[in-house]
Amino acid sequence: SAKRHGRNHDRRFRPSLEVEGDRQLAIINDLRQALAQNEQLEVYYQTQHRLDDGELIGMEALLRWHHPQEGMIPPGDFIPLAERHGLMPALGAWVIDQAVAQLANWRAQGLVVVPVWVNISALQLIQGDLESRLISTLGQYRVAPHYLGLELTESVLLDERAGDISPRLEALRREGLQIAIDDFGTGYSSMAYLKRLPIDKLKLDREFIRALPHDHADAAITSAVLAMAQGLNLDVIAEGVETEAQRSFLMARGCRHVQGFLYARPQPAGTVAQRLKPASTTYA
Numbered sequence: 001s002a003k004r005h006g007r008n009h010d011r012r013f014r015p016s017l018e019v020e021g022d023r024q025l026a027i028i029n030d031l032r033q034a035l036a037q038n039e040q041l042e043v044y045y046q047t048q049h050r051l052d053d054g055e056l057i058g059m060e061a062l063l064r065w066h067h068p069q070e071g072m073i074p075p076g077d078f079i080p081l082a083e084r085h086g087l088m089p090a091l092g093a094w095v096i097d098q099a100v101a102q103l104a105n106w107r108a109q110g111l112v113v114v115p116v117w118v119n120i121s122a123l124q125l126i127q128g129d130l131e132s133r134l135i136s137t138l139g140q141y142r143v144a145p146h147y148l149g150l151e152l153t154e155s156v157l158l159d160e161r162a163g164d165i166s167p168r169l170e171a172l173r174r175e176g177l178q179i180a181i182d183d184f185g186t187g188y189s190s191m192a193y194l195k196r197l198p199i200d201k202l203k204l205d206r207e208f209i210r211a212l213p214h215d216h217a218d219a220a221i222t223s224a225v226l227a228m229a230q231g232l233n234l235d236v237i238a239e240g241v242e243t244e245a246q247r248s249f250l251m252a253r254g255c256r257h258v259q260g261f262l263y264a265r266p267q268p269a270g271t272v273a274q275r276l277k278p279a280s281t282t283y284a
Ligand code: C2E
Pocket: 046, 061, 062, 063, 074, 075, 076, 079, 092, 095, 119, 120, 121, 151, 182, 183, 206, 239, 240, 241, 242, 259, 260, 261, 262, 266
């Protein structure tokens, strides 16, 4: 359909990372080295906002790679590669460590922090020690678990290699972490799992937001998801909100949270810190 083509067209042209095997290996080696040497990689943060008054409610941690020769390589290009070559658990662990350390750092600067959401890949979930790693990282930096959210896509949640993840998610939530389904509506989209998986939030994919409010199908899907989520007592955050018209459409249908270029692009930690309020200094 025209829509599917549209989705591909608006992606950046990919310099054949997907086809050339040699080049893939070169990229993976570069990435492994960047990770080992703790350079070139950086976590950016994109703010999330309450829709009615714009209040900052959270941030998504998004990995960036400043390659010395290639320039900025988008995560959509290197993360699938890292996942295929088994580098993703290590890379994902690095992102978690950075995000939690950043929270501690902001707090030490006297800023009021908001929850940071990290993306979790399939292998991170499959390779077992995610929970203990999360808990020990939070403990190490003395950050309360409710400041950390995990974003899992439907395909990650329903990956059979991970077994029944429901009790694992439940345990994480008992610790205080929050769980969101990322890119909601674009995966397998069996509604049944919404009944059995312990989840706090749905992230409505940008695919459904882009052509709002004029596209009838997207308007219908978005409205239906919002109504359903309300019935299930789940929060919804709309991804990729770029225009005021999208914002008001979502607002009229009861969507409470938004993330998108209309508010902010993903930014380095130092830049996004300007959005954090200073903690009130009340001394006893
Ligand atoms: P995602 O988790 O769905 O992240 C949202 C993506 O949408 C980000 O792309 C963000 O920059 C982009 N975006 C946000 N608002 C807008 C908007 O208004 N307009 C447009 N056009 N785009 C918007 P990004 O940073 O390129 O990341 C792409 C994907 O790479 C992410 O999609 C996520 O699946 C993956 N990713 C990024 N960082 C990590 C990571 O640390 N771990 C894992 N496992 N995946 C990651």
